[in-house]
Amino acid sequence: xxxxxxxxxxxxxxxxxxxxxxxxxxxxxxxxxxxxxxxxxxxxxxxxxxxxxxxxxxxxxxxxxxxxxxxxxxxxxxxxxxxxxxxxxxxxxxxxxxxxxxxxxxxxxxxxxxxxxxxxxxxxxxxxxxxxxxxxxxxxxxxxxxxxxxxxxxxxxxxxxxxxxxxxxxxxxxxxxxxxxxxxxxxxxxxxxxxxxxxxxxxxxxxxxxxxxxxxxxxxxxxxxxxxxxxxxxxxxxxxxxxxxxxxxxxxxxxxxxxxxxxxxxxxxxxxxxxxxxxxxxxxxxxxxxxxxxxxxxxxxxxxxxxxxxxxxxxxxxxxxxxxxxxxxxxxxxxxxxxxxxxxxxxxxxxxxxxxxxxxxxxxxxxxxxxxxxxx
Ligand SMILES: *Cc1c(COP(=O)(O)O)cnc(C)c1O
Numbered sequence: 200x201x202x203x204x205x206x207x208x209x210x211x212x213x214x215x216x217x218x219x220x221x222x223x224x225x226x227x228x229x230x231x232x233x234x235x236x237x238x239x240x241x242x243x244x245x246x247x248x249x250x251x252x253x254x255x256x257x258x259x260x261x262x263x264x265x266x267x268x269x270x271x272x273x274x275x276x277x278x279x280x281x282x283x284x285x286x287x288x289x290x291x292x293x294x295x296x297x298x299x300x301x302x303x304x305x306x307x308x309x310x311x312x313x314x315x316x317x318x319x320x321x322x323x324x325x326x327x328x329x330x331x332x333x334x335x336x337x338x339x340x341x342x343x344x345x346x347x348x349x350x351x352x353x354x355x356x357x358x359x360x361x362x363x364x365x366x367x368x369x370x371x372x373x374x375x376x377x378x379x380x381x382x383x384x385x386x387x388x389x390x391x392x393x394x395x396x397x398x399x400x401x402x403x404x405x406x407x408x409x410x411x412x413x414x415x416x417x418x419x420x421x422x423x424x425x426x427x428x429x430x431x432x433x434x435x436x437x438x439x440x441x442x443x444x445x446x447x448x449x450x451x452x453x454x455x456x457x458x459x460x461x462x463x464x465x466x467x468x469x470x471x472x473x474x475x476x477x478x479x480x481x482x483x484x485x486x487x488x489x490x491x492x493x494x495x496x497x498x499x500x501x502x503x504x505x506x507x508x509x510x511x512x513x514x515x516x517x518x519x520x521x522x523x524x525x526x527x528x529x530x531x532x533x534x535x536x537x538x539x540x541x542x543x544x545x546x547x548x549x550x551x552x553x554x555x556x557x558x559x560x561x562x563x564x565x566x567x568x569x570x571x572x573x574x575x
Contacts, residue, residue: 211574219431235258296317314362341388385416454538
């Protein structure tokens with residue numbers, strides 16, 4: 200479909216990805232690798248196109264959340280190493296090997312099951328050990344009470360046949376908040392690595408820094424960084440917005456179309472639930488975008504968009520496929536005009552804060568029916 204006819208679309212600026220990628224590369228010490236998280240369809244930007252670009256740029260590793268995401272990339276011809284961060288049931292061990300995907304391992308049972316499958320197939324599976332240093336999500340516990348046992352368990356896991364332990368990693372829970380807690384987690388990780396090393400258990404790639412740690416704590420880079428949201432040009436939390444040191448560029452501009460403009464008299468209620476009654480005669484524009492396209496419904500009656508050379512505010516509830524905006528003060532707005540939902544005039548950070556969420560969630564919410572248009 201021609202751009203002129205699209206109802207809602209996302210322009211994805213691959214040059215911005217290139218800029219952000221080089222920005223991080225320049226921050227890295229010699230030999231430190233860069234893993235690009237492309238889970239959740241590359242945070243809504245399109246995993247295949249983004250991965251192709253990253254491969255061309257020279258990224259070292261990709262990460263996905265699950266097996267299907269990894270297979271999608273392999274089928275598209277992506278040859279880079281790919282790490283699955285989440286769980287893969289051992290019944291899929293053959294697929295892991297067939298598609299050459301690395302798997303994060305977070306307990307001994309999981310390691311044993313994959314080891315058996317690899318031995319049976321006469322192959323080797325590449326794995327990364329996950330340590331839980333305080334996120335309390337996946338991984339073997341590394342707090343003071345559990346560390347000794349975890350070291351012993353990891354040593355047993357390390358000796359299992361059929362597995363190649365390429366990496367070990369942990370994840371910070373508050374690297375955009377508490378320095379003290381982040382350093383506690385990091386110290387636990389280093390302590391674990393030391394204890395393992397004493398037993399001859401070593402890993403080529405030790406990694407822990409996602410975006411917030413990459414921006415705040417260069418001491419945590421170790422052998423590889425994992426910047427996700429920041430590679431896409433956004434800051435890990437609304438509070439980090441002021442932290443504009445590296446000058447990242449947002450990749451996505453979400454746009455929609457004005458499909459109707461009309462004058463509606465004062466006193467008229469707008470949209471579902473009639474939460475807004477017009478206080479003045481109002482020029483209302485209908486945009487062909489709603490929450491199914493990724494507009495946060497909780498920003499009903501306040502979301503800002505850019506249209507006709509100015510800012511306009513959504514009036515009333517955001518619907519599934521449509522929303523109404525007040526363009527009384529924007530005389531040029533007419534049907535067929537493009538409106539920017541997020542982009543250079545309406546930063547995603549601002550809407551995320553309004554929606555009381557993080558940039559990640561809004562990007563992931565951009566609907567499947569919204570075509571991604573790549574600019575390079
Ligand atoms: C998603 C994810 C990342 C990337 O996080 P950002 O905050 O987007 O940089 C890094 N590591 C792990 C384990 C993740 O799940």
